[in-house]
Amino acid sequence: MRIRDLESSQVTTIGPEASVRQAAKIMLKHGISGLPVVDDDMKIVGIITEGDLIRRSELGYDKIQDFGQSGEGVADPRDYVRRHSWKVGDVMTRDVVVVEEDGSIAKAARLLEKHNVKRLPVVRDGKLVGMISRCDLLRVIATSVPEQIAAGDEAIRRSIKTRLHEILGSRDAHVDIAVVDGGVRLSGQVATADERDVVQVIAENTRGVRCIENHLKLTSERQ
DSSP, X not given: XXXXXXXXXXXXXXXXXXXXXXXXXXXXXXXXXXEEEEOTTOBEEEEEEHHHHTTOGGGTOOOGGGGTXXXXXXXXXXXXXXXXXXXXXXXXXXXXXXXXTTSBHXXXXXXXXXXXXXXXXXXXXXXXXXXXXXXXXXXXXHTOOOSBOOOSHHHHHHXXXXXXXXXXXXXXXXXXXXXXXXXXXXXXXXXXXXXXXXXXXXXXXXXXXXXXXXXXEEHHHHO
């Protein structure tokens, strides 16, 4: 599945010359926590989020040195501007992580996790065409079906065995799989508890499996 199949194309945006107050009102109105900031050509120039606004002077976040009362002047001029300017362009986050619409949802998931953000602007030829969020990825999980498609006991056994070899490689050599009327019995041994869990999950995700008996032992338990 590609990002274009999942993205929200109805995107609420704001311009860099708009006011911070207007940005806050739009976020409240639409129940969103961030707005892409675009120029007249719909190219991304930044993003303004709740996180950008949480340290605003309106919330009493000022420090005494901001006003030079310490005799040393402003400690961080850029930080002062972000907390006091009324323009979105001065307050927004400028380094925006974006994804191309023909990218994979796996790439979007990795970027969301890596940068610890809730949403990503989706672009085509550098122009904003949509947004993809963590909620969009949750919908994929909610509507997903088991990866493996098998019919009949032998097909189920082969399907589990094939997937197991893909994940564990030669470490699957000591795993025995028996299937009777859709019931799977796992026996043999694996090196770690995590590997035992892998075998269990693969069996659970195989279509046609009715129940599972997991008798796998750890190598250390056999000694």
